[in-house]
Amino acid sequence: MTGLALGWRQGVLELKQFLRTRESFVFTLLFPVLLLVIFGAVFSFEIAPGIRFTQYFIAGMLAAGLLAVGFQNLAIQIPIERDRGVLKRLRGTPMPPWVYFAGKVVMVLGAAVLITAVLLSFGVLLYDLRVPDAAGWLNLAWVTALGLTACTLLGIAFSSVARSGRSAPAVVTPVSLVLQFISGVFFVYTSLPAWMQQVAAVFPLKWMAQGMRSVFLPASYAVEEPAGSWELGRVALVLAAWCVAGLVLCLLTFRWTTRRDG
């Protein structure tokens, strides 16, 4: 079997595993929709003339969805697999290591398409989300691609932080939750204290959410952003930098065995 076919088969298995696992289904796919319904019902005020918070929020949730399927999902799942001996067993076979990661990428891509489609459908059908024009789709594509790549690499890198599979959710969930609070997902970014904005601006989620807003909010809203524009060039630059950093961290820190395995 050729390498690519092997990677694909690994990905199909990963995707099956993801869809069959109730926790990942609930937390990754159902939870964002629930949040959308609750926030949509509670915060229906206008944040600028003709722009309601729900539109701002859906754009943020699209970014947060990528964070969930890339970062959160992998940073929790990989330590569990490491604990359960799956990684060590794979390492003892002639499987090329990249096949394991290719499998994860296929799973993350599948899950990302799913969550994005679900959120977009809800947004358009229930909350008057603007359907993007051609340029909008293009921006959506590259913001998603760059953001998801960064999140996936950082998820793999972060998988070495948790000491055990059991502690992984407790280590990973707060990071992703705090990022969502300070990066312009749950609150309007410019309404946050300046120091909080500065912290958030270091991390990718803020830039992913901003990129998503450029797609789904009217051009008139750009003046409300911190720089008075969508800053798409900077979005691309920061996300690309995180991709590089994530890759380096993965290569330096990834472990196939647990600490007690030596």
Next chain:
Amino acid sequence: MGAVTDDRAIVVRGLRKAYGGTPVVTDVDLSVVRGEIFALLGPNGAGKTTTVEILEGFRRRDAGEVRVLGVDPARADRAWRSRIGIVLQGTGEFDELTVAEVVGQFARFYPRSRDPAEVIERVGLADKARSRTHSLSGGQKRRLDVALGIVGRPELLFLDEPTTGFDPRARRDFWDLIRGLKADGTTILLTTHYLEEAEALADRVGVIVSGRLVAVAPPAQLGDRAGRPATVTWIGPDGRTRSQTTTTPTRLVAKLAADSVDGEVPGLTVTRPTLEDIYLSMIGEREVPV
């Protein structure tokens, strides 16, 4: 050391490993001949798993020379990995995937793999092939591990305490499976703390205690078992049980028979130390007559 002509699957000389300054494996010399089943026997913490995991390429050694199928496992590559099979200690958990899915995927990793369905049948999981692995019992999960170890048609198979958690019936079935693999020409390095397992399967047994290999022999000859004094027990004329330990039991029995009225010695038994006695004396937990 020629990989092709050498009839030894494993050669170890002067192997040492310490964790944080505490020696775990000390000066172990070992060789396993192609086609044999070699059992490493020893109490928990004796260094069995550390030794085996060095041979499997999972751990680095501190000193010594190691060749596994002619290759230094510290420089394991894919070609080498495709020739060995590994059943690690403890069970692997594959969660929401089915037995057939996991075995099928592992088969794809190897160039000359066995048919996954045949392997699943062979380890006795045929009726569980479509079950999610999390629904398997402990013994069934272990058999899945064995299936993953042999699906690549390895020349050399490592089995680290493979039958822990098996009921007696499952253990016998497993022994048959291992004998079948040996008949196919597979070399097997087995660690176990079940003596009857070593006795039933192994061509040779190595006893490892506190990181040192203290004896290597076929099970029947371990610790000079055949040459140890035997204990003769019988019921004397006064009705009391007598017992004598002697290096010449045949002579003693002949004398007892000659002394008796009708040539029968009531309650006669002659026992040699069992493998368990010998083993426990080696690990310092039982005295055996010398």
